[in-house]
Amino acid sequence: MTEYAGRKAVITGGTAGIGLAVAEAVVAGGGEVVVTGRRAADRARFGDRGLVVRSDSADLGQIEELAAVVEQRLGRVDLLFVNAGFAQPGPFGRVTEELFDATFGVNAKGAFFTAQRLAPLVVDGGAIVFTTSVANGAGNPGMTPYAGAKAAVRAFTKGIAAELLPRGIRVNAVSPGFIETPSGGITDADPELLRRFAQAGDAITPMRRHGSVAEVARAVLFLAFGATFTTGAEFNVDGGLGLRLTRP
Numbered sequence: 001m002t003e004y005a006g007r008k009a010v011i012t013g014g015t016a017g018i019g020l021a022v023a024e025a026v027v028a029g030g031g032e033v034v035v036t037g038r039r040a041a042d043r044a045r046f047g048d049r050g051l052v053v054r055s056d057s058a059d060l061g062q063i064e065e066l067a068a069v070v071e072q073r074l075g076r077v078d079l080l081f082v083n084a085g086f087a088q089p090g091p092f093g094r095v096t097e098e099l100f101d102a103t104f105g106v107n108a109k110g111a112f113f114t115a116q117r118l119a120p121l122v123v124d125g126g127a128i129v130f131t132t133s134v135a136n137g138a139g140n141p142g143m144t145p146y147a148g149a150k151a152a153v154r155a156f157t158k159g160i161a162a163e164l165l166p167r168g169i170r171v172n173a174v175s176p177g178f179i180e181t182p183s184g185g186i187t188d189a190d191p192e193l194l195r196r197f198a199q200a201g202d203a204i205t206p207m208r209r210h211g212s213v214a215e216v217a218r219a220v221l222f223l224a225f226g227a228t229f230t231t232g233a234e235f236n237v238d239g240g241l242g243l244r245l246t247r248p
C-alpha cells in the first residue's frame, strides 16, 4: 500500500494500543514514524521506517529531546498524534495530590507541551490530532481527574486550532469510548478489573460492544489526512456512548 507514502508522523504513546495501531497503519501505507513510550519496547518493530524513542510525555525536558530527535530523523512532520495518556480510576475522596498531578501531568500538561514544542516541526498544511476521551464531559464516578485532564485536551484542541490557522495546520481530537487495548485505558489494572470494566463498558455503550484500535486509527488518519475542511473538532469513536453521557 502506498496511501501514506512520503508521509511522516510522530505518535506519542505509540508502542501499544491506539497509538501503535496508528503507527502500524502509517508504516503499512508506506509512511515513516517516530513513536514514543516510557519504556521504548521493541525498538526494531518498524524496521527502517520507524524509530521508537524512550520519552515520557510528562517530562518537558524529554519532550524537548524528542523534538530534537524528530527534527534529526524526519525533518518535517505531516502528522503529530498527541496520544500518550492514562487513567487510574478511584473515588474522588481518595484521589491523592500525587495521582492528580500524574494524571494532569501526562494527559493535560504533557499533551499541551508536546504540541507546543513539536508544532514548529509540523509542515504548513499538516495536522495535529489529540486523543481526548468521551469521559471528558461526563459525570463518571471514579474518573474525575482523568475527565478533567481530558476536558483540558478538548479545550487545547480548539485554542491551538485557532492559533495554527495561519499556518494551515488543522488541529482535531479523537474521543474514544470503550476501546479494547492492552490497558483498556486504565493503568495498573489487574485482569479481573479490566474484564469487569470492559463488561460494564459493553453494557452501557449503545452499540453494545467495545471498539477496536483499528476503528480509532481509521478516525485518527481521517482527521489527519482526509478531513481537509475540519479543524478544532472532537470526533467521537464511542459506539454512541456520548449520546448517553451528559455534556457541558
Ligand SMILES: NC(=O)c1ccc[n+]([C@@H]2O[C@H](COP(=O)([O-])OP(=O)(O)OC[C@H]3O[C@@H](n4cnc5c(N)ncnc54)[C@H](OP(=O)(O)O)[C@@H]3O)[C@@H](O)[C@H]2O)c1
Binding pocket: 012, 013, 014, 015, 016, 017, 018, 019, 036, 037, 038, 039, 040, 041, 055, 056, 057, 058, 083, 084, 085, 086, 087, 106, 131, 132, 133, 134, 175, 176, 177, 178, 179, 180, 181, 182, 183, 184, 185, 186
Ligand atoms: N482504551 C480506551 O478505552 C481509551 C478510551 C478513551 C481514551 N483513551 C486514551 O487513548 C490514549 C491511548 O490509550 P490506550 O488504551 O491505547 O493506551 P495503552 O494501550 O495503555 O498504551 C499506552 C501507550 O502510551 C505509552 N505511554 C503511557 N504513558 C506515557 C507517557 N507518560 N509518556 C509517553 N508514553 C506513554 C505506553 O508506553 P509505556 O507504557 O512504555 O509508556 C503505550 O505506548 C490515552 O490517551 C487514553 O487516555 C483510551
